[in-house]
Amino acid sequence: MPLMRHSNEVREMAGELGKYKLCVSARSADKAILKKAQDGGIVTQLFKFALEEGIIDGAIVAGPGDEPWRPRPFIATTVEELMSSSGTKYNISPQVSWIKEATRSFGLDKIGIVGTPCQMQAVRKGQLYPVGLRDVPDKIKLAIGIFCMENFSYQSVKQLVEDHAAMKMEAVKKMEIGKGKFWVYGQRGQVVQLPLKVTHKYEQPGCHVCLDYVANLADVSTGSVGSPDGWSTVFVRTRNGDDIWSKAIAAGCFETKPIEQVKPGLELVTKLATEKITKNQKTVEERAKFGVNKGLRNPYLGPK
Amino acid sequence: MGLLSRIFGKKSASPEPKAKPAAGADVEKKAETIKKEEKPVADKITVGHVHMSGCTGCLVSLADNYGGLLTILDKYADLVYGLTLADVRHIPKMDVALVEGSVCIQDKLSVHEIKEAREKAAVVVAVGGCACYGNITRFGRGGQPNQPQHESYLPIGDLIKVDVYIPGCAPTPQLIRNVCVMAYLLLKGNKDQQELAKKYLTPLMQLADRGTEACGCDLMYDVVNQGLCMGCGSCAAACPVRAITHEYGKPNVNREMCIKCGACYAQCPRSFFNFDVIPEFEGIMDAIDAALK
Ligand SMILES: Cc1cc2nc3c(=O)[nH]c(=O)nc-3n(C[C@H](O)[C@H](O)[C@H](O)COP(=O)(O)OP(=O)(O)OC[C@H]3O[C@@H](n4cnc5c(N)ncnc54)[C@H](O)[C@@H]3O)c2cc1C
Ligand code: SF4
Ligand code: SF4
Ligand code: SF4
Numbered sequence: 001m002p003l004m005r006h007s008n009e010v011r012e013m014a015g016e017l018g019k020y021k022l023c024v025s026a027r028s029a030d031k032a033i034l035k036k037a038q039d040g041g042i043v044t045q046l047f048k049f050a051l052e053e054g055i056i057d058g059a060i061v062a063g064p065g066d067e068p069w070r071p072r073p074f075i076a077t078t079v080e081e082l083m084s085s086s087g088t089k090y091n092i093s094p095q096v097s098w099i100k101e102a103t104r105s106f107g108l109d110k111i112g113i114v115g116t117p118c119q120m121q122a123v124r125k126g127q128l129y130p131v132g133l134r135d136v137p138d139k140i141k142l143a144i145g146i147f148c149m150e151n152f153s154y155q156s157v158k159q160l161v162e163d164h165a166a167m168k169m170e171a172v173k174k175m176e177i178g179k180g181k182f183w184v185y186g187q188r189g190q191v192v193q194l195p196l197k198v199t200h201k202y203e204q205p206g207c208h209v210c211l212d213y214v215a216n217l218a219d220v221s222t223g224s225v226g227s228p229d230g231w232s233t234v235f236v237r238t239r240n241g242d243d244i245w246s247k248a249i250a251a252g253c254f255e256t257k258p259i260e261q262v263k264p265g266l267e268l269v270t271k272l273a274t275e276k277i278t279k280n281q282k283t284v285e286e287r288a289k290f291g292v293n294k295g296l297r298n299p300y301l302g303p304k
Numbered sequence: 305m306g307l308l309s310r311i312f313g314k315k316s317a318s319p320e321p322k323a324k325p326a327a328g329a330d331v332e333k334k335a336e337t338i339k340k341e342e343k344p345v346a347d348k349i350t351v352g353h354v355h356m357s358g359c360t361g362c363l364v365s366l367a368d369n370y371g372g373l374l375t376i377l378d379k380y381a382d383l384v385y386g387l388t389l390a391d392v393r394h395i396p397k398m399d400v401a402l403v404e405g406s407v408c409i410q411d412k413l414s415v416h417e418i419k420e421a422r423e424k425a426a427v428v429v430a431v432g433g434c435a436c437y438g439n440i441t442r443f444g445r446g447g448q449p450n451q452p453q454h455e456s457y458l459p460i461g462d463l464i465k466v467d468v469y470i471p472g473c474a475p476t477p478q479l480i481r482n483v484c485v486m487a488y489l490l491l492k493g494n495k496d497q498q499e500l501a502k503k504y505l506t507p508l509m510q511l512a513d514r515g516t517e518a519c520g521c522d523l524m525y526d527v528v529n530q531g532l533c534m535g536c537g538s539c540a541a542a543c544p545v546r547a548i549t550h551e552y553g554k555p556n557v558n559r560e561m562c563i564k565c566g567a568c569y570a571q572c573p574r575s576f577f578n579f580d581v582i583p584e585f586e587g588i589m590d591a592i593d594a595a596l597k
Contacts, residue, residue, distance in 0.1 A: 122573045129482075131567045133542060211579075300577055
């Protein structure tokens with residue numbers, strides 16, 4: 001019995017970009033969505049389409065929380081609610097925490113959920129090993145993953161914005177990580193960029209063992225990397241994802257370009273994915289020898 | 305997916321696993337030949353439901369598979385023992401014992417029966433929080449009418465070796481179903497089927513090895529304290545008593561409310577995440593659905 005899986009074997013199985021049927025560069029055809037979206041508005045547009053077509057009854061998104069830029073899982077059942085939660089918040093929104101509640105208190109039979117790659121892993125583990133997710137596995141109808149290099153606690157982001165970028169959280173219009181920098185855009189047009197050297201130490205520790213960059217287990221996954229500004233890179237992965245994506249394309253929801261024809265294209269996505277997974281794989285290995293003849297847990301080898 | 309299509313004798317819907325990212329083109333392979341539907345069942349396994357100190361909620365969960373349960377009993381398993389369900393007084397020899405409830409050590413019959421279950425069953429599955437971890441019976445201290453002296457309840461793993469854990473209160477119909485299908489494949493399947501079943505069951509076997517104590521505190525000890533929590537929220541979703549909330553993305557357990565069912569830790573992707581099984585979710589879910597049709 002292969003109780004012990006070797007770490008390089010795990011990595012191989014994880015795969016850098018995961019399985020996919022299709023990869024394109026795309027953006028929403030809806031100007032109103034693009035205006036508010038982080039990148040090409042893929043998430044908001046695809047959920048909107050799925051909601052209007054009855055493919056989902058609602059979607060778990062990261063809606064506005066109690067403090068500026070602090071998200072909380074929010075069950076959007078209208079297009080307005082979807083629109084009001086678009087854009088990236090660079091701190092944790094425990095998306096999966098509402099997945100059972102969505103079927104109960106909210107009575108959803110067909111759930112959409114957006115989340116980071118680890119949250120997509122959580123969704124799929126929940127479907128195959130539904131320990132505490134009674135009647136949930138069959139109700140997940142559209143899982144959209146967003147690329148993710150790392151995440152932050154709210155306090156970390158606040159410290160970056162207020163101490164390092166010297167801006168008030170409530171005065172921020174957009175945050176973005178791209179081109180090797182953490183960008184903070186103010187409501188009044190000011191722009192502050194922080195080198196990632198500064199942000200690294202604030203990263204969520206749990207991210208350092210993460211072996212997925214492009215949400216390999218989502219139905220459809222998307223991020224900015226690989227595509228020009230205002231456009232998104234999209235991987236269509238599962239049969240279900242393919243079905244919904246093709247219908248959305250047929251309905252004219254998106255403009256698309258072949259990924260081979262955009263710059264910087266898949267090469268950069270592959271490079272970043274490989275870098276992330278290699279670095280974190282190393283961390284997983286180092287954890288095994290963290291103490292003196294004692295190590296830290298490795299979740300990829302089992303629950304012990 | 306070659307493995308699963310061979311296992312269930314039908315074309316699985318998921319694509320060949322090898323994506324070629326550098327080429328970036330449409331990577332779906334449609335070349336797979338559609339094999340003829342062959343009857344996947346050689347012969348049935350024998351299963352018993354052994355009732356210790358539990359509320360019968362686990363059994364109800366099994367029954368909540370409705371049509372799926374009938375298919376399981378029709379195609380894959382004969383129920384050879386079960387309170388009120390099978391007219392058998394003594395625990396017979398069987399392939400799989402599904403044990404519900406903890407063992408009251410002041411009750412001689414229970415102690416005798418759990419040992420007998422171990423002797424007679426090839427595979428012992430602890431179904432539900434009480435059998436795995438004691439769950440709500442951890443708080444029992446006797447004094448109840450009829451048998452006030454019955455005051456000590458132990459998870460079955462404190463008395464016998466347990467092979468597979470299905471934690472949770474109640475355990476979900478879907479996880480019980482998945483384990484039943486996999487147990488069948490493990491015992492009666494061909495080589496590929498056994499391979500899949502072993503891989504699937506491994507973490508649930510490792511949970512059984514891990515011990516008989518569970519608590520919401522495990523999220524702190526074995527996830528947050530270990531630098532592994534990434535704030536997905538699975539633990540809170542899994543908790544049957546809503547004891548878990550998230551404070552700035554990290555779990556906060558109301559320890560007064562926790563009944564010690566073990567669902568949160570087992571559900572957490574950072575308790576176990578097996579890359580040789582979970583990424584195949586699409587094919588495996590199709591296969592289980594097909595098996596229960
Ligand atoms: C922590 C984090 C790190 C990221 N890192 C990268 C990266 O390294 N490279 C890259 O290309 N892309 C990254 N992204 C993704 C990128 O920022 C965009 O979210 C993505 O391209 C989707 O944009 P969109 O215009 O299609 O979506 P929109 O239409 O703007 O919708 C975004 C959706 O994401 C949800 N969301 C926002 N914040 C969170 C959150 N914290 N957790 C879960 N869901 C959330 C919103 O509710 C909304 O539904 C990251 C996102 C996050 C949250
Ligand atoms: S880096 Fe990984 S663990 Fe961290 S938030 Fe992103 S997907 Fe989750
Ligand atoms: S389930 Fe998610 S939020 Fe809960 S402890 Fe595990 S990683 Fe953290
Ligand atoms: S916190 Fe909830 S899920 Fe976790 S062991 Fe306690 S009762 Fe069970």
